[in-house]
Amino acid sequence: MKWRMARSLMLGLAGVTLLAGAAAAQQRIANAQMQTRSASAGLEREFRAIVNAQASPAWIGYSVPIVAGRHYSCCWNNDACCGACGLESKSGNYYQGDEPRGVKLEGAKFVVVLFRVEQKAVGKIRTFTEDCDLDAGGLTFYWLSDVKPAESVALLTGYATADESATKEGRRLSDGALSAIAMHADASADAAFERFVAANQPQRLREQAVFWLGASRGRRGYEMLRRLVRDDPDERIRDKAVFALSVSREPEAVDAIIAAAKGDKSAKVRGQALFWLAQKAGKKAAEMITEAIERDPDTEVKKRAVFALSQLPKDEGVPLLIQVARSNKNPAVRKQAMFWLGQSNDPRAVKFFEEVLRQ
Numbered sequence: 001m002k003w004r005m006a007r008s009l010m011l012g013l014a015g016v017t018l019l020a021g022a023a024a025a026q027q028r029i030a031n032a033q034m035q036t037r038s039a040s041a042g043l044e045r046e047f048r049a050i051v052n053a054q055a056s057p058a059w060i061g062y063s064v065p066i067v068a069g070r071h072y073s074c075c076w077n078n079d080a081c082c083g084a085c086g087l088e089s090k091s092g093n094y095y096q097g098d099e100p101r102g103v104k105l106e107g108a109k110f111v112v113v114l115f116r117v118e119q120k121a122v123g124k125i126r127t128f129t130e131d132c133d134l135d136a137g138g139l140t141f142y143w144l145s146d147v148k149p150a151e152s153v154a155l156l157t158g159y160a161t162a163d164e165s166a167t168k169e170g171r172r173l174s175d176g177a178l179s180a181i182a183m184h185a186d187a188s189a190d191a192a193f194e195r196f197v198a199a200n201q202p203q204r205l206r207e208q209a210v211f212w213l214g215a216s217r218g219r220r221g222y223e224m225l226r227r228l229v230r231d232d233p234d235e236r237i238r239d240k241a242v243f244a245l246s247v248s249r250e251p252e253a254v255d256a257i258i259a260a261a262k263g264d265k266s267a268k269v270r271g272q273a274l275f276w277l278a279q280k281a282g283k284k285a286a287e288m289i290t291e292a293i294e295r296d297p298d299t300e301v302k303k304r305a306v307f308a309l310s311q312l313p314k315d316e317g318v319p320l321l322i323q324v325a326r327s328n329k330n331p332a333v334r335k336q337a338m339f340w341l342g343q344s345n346d347p348r349a350v351k352f353f354e355e356v357l358r359q
Contacts, residue, residue, distance in 0.1 A: 214244030
């Protein structure tokens with residue numbers, strides 16, 4: 001009995017927290033003719049009723065729990081966070097990613113999903129974290145409460161998978177829907193991304209979805225990317241997946257990139273893997289890049305690996321470049337190492353060139 005009472009209390013507190021988060025997000029919307037409606041009978045039904053009746057410009061919005069991580073989405077001007085993000089403004093930049101340098105946040109608990117509607121159609125899909133102040137430009141703003149995350153994913157999936165190649169506006173809607181789904185802390189979002197990256201989907205949808213797997217989807221995203229890098233027959237998808245692994249925060253992502261650098265059948269993918277390893281840096285990356293210079297059968301991959309050495313922190317990269325320039329048996333590889341040493345402006349490189357010229 002005590003356990004049941006405690007569980008009921010915990011569920012109740014969780015519900016209060018969700019309601020408080022949604023209310024807080026709504027309260028950060030200024031300069032709007034606010035109308036609040038419940039989506040408890042179904043998000044699709046309520047959403048379509050508003051869209052089909054809305055000829056003049058308006059916004060529809062709601063909030064859902066955000067995926068784990070320190071995410072931040074807002075407007076960004078002149079490298080300083082602006083006070084309120086003008087939804088109708090034509091100027092300013094939009095930032096979506098990890099917490100920016102210099103901005104200290106608690107970590108958002110909710111993501112706000114917005115749709116701009118005009119002439120009974122959706123024209124824009126945008127996402128903001130709950131900590132971003134929004135200015136609706138005096139337009140009507142329909143705030144939907146009681147939104148279920150899985151219903152949000154289903155609604156957004158319709159825009160993500162529409163024939164986005166037909167128009168520029170369609171591609172923007174698809175991209176906006178994908179980024180919004182990527183922010184959902186719900187298993188339905190992972191299931192949606194499984195479908196988006198399937199081999200029977202359009203190429204552009206697959207490539208865009210692959211990026212968000214690394215940028216936002218955590219462990220499940222990493223697992224999908226690892227499978228794509230290992231098994232997908234499309235070189236372009238494996239290439240995009242290697243990059244997505246480079247932005248993943250999962251520790252095993254480095255091992256998956258190393259596996260691609262060692263074993264992918266495409267020289268292009270192996271070279272890209274080496275480049276992104278260099279961006280991740282670390283002892284493991286330096287060892288793999290050096291090994292590729294020695295053992296990869298393709299000279300272009302070797303040259304790409306030399307470039308990757310130049311991208312390492314100088315204390316790691318410059319000594320390795322000097323070693324390659326001194327002793328590698330391939331003249332093209334030695335020449336490449338000499339070139340990147342020349343670009344480094346490092347005193348050790350200058351000293352090496354002096355030694356070579358004196359011989």
